[in-house]
Amino acid sequence: MATPINLKELSKQEVRFTAGHRLCAGCAAPIVVKMVLLAACDYPVVVASSTGCLEVSSCISTYTAWKVPWIHNAFENAAATLSGVESMYRALKKRGKIDKDIKFIAICGDGGSYDIGFQSLSGAMERGHDMLYVCYDNGAYMNTGIQRSGATPTFADTTTCPAGVVIPGKPQQRKDLTRIMAAHGLPYVAQASPSHWPDLMKKVRKAIEISGPKFINIFTPCNRGWRSRTDDAIMLSRLAVETCFWPLYEVEEGITRITVKPRDKRPIVEFLKAQGRFKHLFEPGKEKMIEQLQEMIDKNWERLLKEEEMTSPKDEGNE
Amino acid sequence: MIGWKDIPPGMVILEAGSALKVKTGSWRAAYRPKWIEENCIHCLLCWLYCPDNSVKVKNGKREEFDYDYCKGCGICALECPGKKGKKAIVMEEEVK
Ligand SMILES: Cc1ncc(C[n+]2csc(CCOP(=O)(O)OP(=O)(O)O)c2C)c(N)n1
Ligand code: SF4
Ligand code: SF4
Ligand code: SF4
Ligand SMILES: [Mg+2]
Numbered sequence: 001m002a003t004p005i006n007l008k009e010l011s012k013q014e015v016r017f018t019a020g021h022r023l024c025a026g027c028a029a030p031i032v033v034k035m036v037l038l039a040a041c042d043y044p045v046v047v048a049s050s051t052g053c054l055e056v057s058s059c060i061s062t063y064t065a066w067k068v069p070w071i072h073n074a075f076e077n078a079a080a081t082l083s084g085v086e087s088m089y090r091a092l093k094k095r096g097k098i099d100k101d102i103k104f105i106a107i108c109g110d111g112g113s114y115d116i117g118f119q120s121l122s123g124a125m126e127r128g129h130d131m132l133y134v135c136y137d138n139g140a141y142m143n144t145g146i147q148r149s150g151a152t153p154t155f156a157d158t159t160t161c162p163a164g165v166v167i168p169g170k171p172q173q174r175k176d177l178t179r180i181m182a183a184h185g186l187p188y189v190a191q192a193s194p195s196h197w198p199d200l201m202k203k204v205r206k207a208i209e210i211s212g213p214k215f216i217n218i219f220t221p222c223n224r225g226w227r228s229r230t231d232d233a234i235m236l237s238r239l240a241v242e243t244c245f246w247p248l249y250e251v252e253e254g255i256t257r258i259t260v261k262p263r264d265k266r267p268i269v270e271f272l273k274a275q276g277r278f279k280h281l282f283e284p285g286k287e288k289m290i291e292q293l294q295e296m297i298d299k300n301w302e303r304l305l306k307e308e309e310m311t312s313p314k315d316e317g318n319e
Numbered sequence: 320m321i322g323w324k325d326i327p328p329g330m331v332i333l334e335a336g337s338a339l340k341v342k343t344g345s346w347r348a349a350y351r352p353k354w355i356e357e358n359c360i361h362c363l364l365c366w367l368y369c370p371d372n373s374v375k376v377k378n379g380k381r382e383e384f385d386y387d388y389c390k391g392c393g394i395c396a397l398e399c400p401g402k403k404g405k406k407a408i409v410m411e412e413e414v415k
Contacts, residue, residue: 007362007363007366007367008363008379009379010367011363011366011376011379012379015372015382016374017370017372017374018336019336019338019339019343019371019373019385019387019388020336020337020338020339020341020342020343021338021343021371022341023342023370024390025346025347025371025390025391025392026368026370026390026392026393026397027370027392028370029370030370030371031367031368031369031370034367034372035367058338059332060338061326062321062322062325062326062332062334062337062340063332063337063338063341064332064334064335064336064337064341065336065338066335067335067336068335097360131351194368197367224387229393230392230393230394230396231392231394231396231397232397233368233370233392233394234368234398235397235398239412270404287369
């Protein structure tokens with residue numbers, strides 16, 4: 001029987017990512033990893049990570065925080081690497097050399113997923129490998145010093161799009177990787193946040209029970225890069241969901257379902273003001289930019305609501 | 320000191336969870352969390368949210384902090400619901 005998703009039962013399971021890792025104090029990445037691995041606690045798993053904060057800090061010299069077989073190859077090819085491991089597993093299974101039911105999970109940063117590892121990810125998904133690819137999205141190349149990525153929000157200050165007189169932080173729009181993965185026609189695609197952990201764990205559970213390629217994008221605050229407090233990772237995740245900056249939804253066999261609908265959609269300014277990377281938006285004369293961000297979020301949320309309505313299976317009685 | 324010759328070829332690490340040898344509790348700078356047991360409802364949110372597995376739990380009941388690894392981030396204190404508006408975790412000045 002599957003371990004129930006409640007903390008009393010889950011706390012009796014082994015956490016397969018140990019302390020002693022060198023991620024910053026208050027980093028959300030290890031929280032996300034813990035939740036993903038706890039959701040998968042009923043199975044042996046093999047994990048792959050691309051180069052980035054999680055990889056660098058969880059595996060230094062002879063010290064590893066992983067209690068599962070874990071592989072790192074390079075920045076741009078975690079999905080390709082795990083494709084190979086999964087193919088080998090299938091071959092060994094066919095030959096009767098292995099009989100365990102093993103789940104394959106990639107856990108990679110946004111730089112490694114949205115940008116540099118994108119073709120490796122897209123290829124692995126298109127080929128249909130039986131794996132779950134999790135992107136922990138902290139919105140920049142954090143490990144090398146907060147450089148902008150395709151996931152960096154519009155107007156966020158980073159070291160390669162510094163807010164100043166020339167540009168207002170990142171001038172471009174975020175790339176919507178979750179929708180791009182949904183457009184691959186995968187059996188399961190979702191967006192999750194550690195603040196809504198039962199939703200996150202249910203999504204991971206659902207994904208690993210489905211055979212074939214799956215993708216989950218998880219919101220992962222980084223206090224170092226976002227210039228915020230070390231205690232606010234969960235608070236900011238919650239705000240991201242409640243402002244609809246990071247909607248929680250899933251796309252299963254082409255059907256879109258919003259899994260958590262905020263009762264009162266909060267203004268984006270609440271999310272922005274808690275982070276130093278948006279500090280410049282609060283200077284006099286910049287009000288228009290916050291309005292602009294609010295419009296972008298509203299438009300995206302409306303679109304998602306419509307998508308949900310459009311794809312929802314029609315009530316048979318009405319046909 | 321471990322030299323490169325002591326590491327298995329291919330940078331393979333054979334000891335799972337060897338990072339536990341690194342006591343990151345020494346990172347704590349200004350603050351450390353304190354558990355106030357009488358305000359604790361044993362919801363275990365602190366256990367789940369702690370990035371450094373520094374909240375011990377036994378048979379579904381919360382136990383003391385593990386100061387060997389706690390980096391003093393304060394997430395547990397901020398997220399703790401406590402009892403009747405009274406937090407079961409507060410951050411207090413670090414004693415070295
Ligand atoms: C081909 C290549 N280019 C650049 C780097 C340097 N590099 C290592 S990690 C990293 C950023 C990782 O960003 P992300 O995937 O978002 O993970 P994060 O560190 O933010 O968690 C970069 C640029 C590299 N290792 N390999
Ligand atoms: S820089 Fe950000 S993502 Fe990297 S370890 Fe620190 S808090 Fe985590
Ligand atoms: S979060 Fe607070 S109330 Fe809940 S178990 Fe931890 S200390 Fe107790
Ligand atoms: S202060 Fe941070 S590291 Fe220490 S126990 Fe609380 S959540 Fe864990
Ligand atoms: Mg990143």
